[in-house]
Amino acid sequence: SQQGEEDPQALSIQEGENATMNCSYKTSINNLQWYRQNSGRGLVHLILIRSNEREKHSGRLRVTLDTSKKSSSLLITASRAADTASYFCATDASGGYNKLIFGAGTRLAVHP
Amino acid sequence: DVKVTQSSRYLVKRTGEKVFLECVQDMDHENMFWYRQDPGLGLRLIYFSYDVKMKEKGDIPEGYSVSREKKERFSLILESASTNQTSMYLCASRSPGGKDGYTFGSGTRLTVV
Numbered sequence: 001s002q003q004g005e006e007d008p009q010a011l012s013i014q015e016g017e018n019a020t021m022n023c024s025y026k027t028s029i030n031n032l033q034w035y036r037q038n039s040g041r042g043l044v045h046l047i048l049i050r051s052n053e054r055e056k057h058s059g060r061l062r063v064t065l066d067t068s069k070k071s072s073s074l075l076i077t078a079s080r081a082a083d084t085a086s087y088f089c090a091t092d093a094s095g096g097y098n099k100l101i102f103g104a105g106t107r108l109a110v111h112p
Numbered sequence: 113d114v115k116v117t118q119s120s121r122y123l124v125k126r127t128g129e130k131v132f133l134e135c136v137q138d139m140d141h142e143n144m145f146w147y148r149q150d151p152g153l154g155l156r157l158i159y160f161s162y163d164v165k166m167k168e169k170g171d172i173p174e175g176y177s178v179s180r181e182k183k184e185r186f187s188l189i190l191e192s193a194s195t196n197q198t199s200m201y202l203c204a205s206r207s208p209g210g211k212d213g214y215t216f217g218s219g220t221r222l223t224v225v
Contacts, residue, residue, distance in 0.1 A: 033213050040221070042116075042202055043155075045213030088154065098210055099145065099170070104154035 006089055006106040014111050019076040021106040023089030024069075030092045032065055033100065034074050037086045046074075046087075079110045115139075118203050118217035125224050131190040133220050135203030143206035144186040145214065146170075146178065148199040155202065161186055193224045 007022045023032070031050045035043040049056045049065045049072065056063045062075040076083055086107050090100040119134040137144065142163050147155040147170075157170030159178040167178050175197060179187045186205075190197055200221050204214040 031210070035213070035216075040200075040219070042216035042218045043204075043214070045215070048211065048213050090155075092210065098143065098206065099157060099160055100214060101157070101171075102147070102155040104152060 006087070006103045008106060009104070010107045010109070012109045012111065013079060015079060015081055017079055017110075019079050019083070019108055019110070021074045021087050021089075021108070023072045023074070023103060025072075025089075025091045025103075026070065027091075027093050029067070030098070032063075032072050033090045033092070034061075034063060034072075035088045035090060035102075037088065037105070039085075043088065076108075079108075081110050081112050084108060084110045116203055116205055116215050116217040118201075118220050120220050121218060123220055123222045125190075125193050125222065127194060127224055129190075129193045129224075131193050131222065131224075133188040133190075133201050133203075133222070135186045135188070135217055136184050137186075137205040137215070138184065139205070139207075139215075140183065141205035141207065141215075142183070144180070145204045145206070146176075146186065146188045147202045147204065148172070149202055149219075150199050158188065158201075190222075193222075195224050198222060198224045 033048045034046045037043045047058050049063050060077045065072045086105040088105040090102045116137045145160040146158045149155050161167045161180045177189045202219045203217045
């Protein structure tokens with residue numbers, strides 16, 4: 001079952017612009033996490049936001065969480081060509097075994 | 113840093129073969145996971161384990177089994193490989209309390225011919 005669904009599926013921007021990716025999910029969660037994947041490689045954990053948090057920052061990353069709408073957004077500010085990757089949201093559902101359910105991801109291309 | 117190592121980056125196997133995918137982590141994490149990743153479908157959970165000799169089915173366990181004889185090693189087994197098991201397989205371990213998320217291996221791209 002796919003808990004998180006990212007939007008858009010693909011995003012193409014110029015260096016220096018901001019990139020915003022959205023994630024919607026279906027059930028109550030303990031936390032929501034964002035991961036990055038460079039082509040053909042494993043995923044790298046970026047940031048975790050708990051269900052009682054509304055916003056979190058890490059460097060150029062800003063994550064928001066709206067549990068009433070069951071949605072989250074990831075903002076990458078001042079993007080760089082090196083940010084080109086796929087980005088996935090993953091939810092840790094309440095009452096579960098702390099297993100993560102991933103969405104299909106957003107492919108971000110940042111052009112120099 | 114936690115390291116999760118998958119034994120093979122690329123693997124080609126024949127239909128009907130028994131296939132072992134190995135995963136080792138070096139930080140004494142209790143929780144380990146196997147996912148497969150297919151275009152347009154994201155990551156789907158196959159099996160997970162919370163401790164030695166313990167295993168739980170994920171969302172798509174059919175055609176797979178797992179083994180966790182030691183804490184650091186979590187093996188995924190394809191009992192009789194089929195072409196629809198051609199995929200990228202990703203192993204992960206979870207930090208205690210989960211605050212640092214999962215650490216993933218680099219993945220094994222398996223092709224079944």
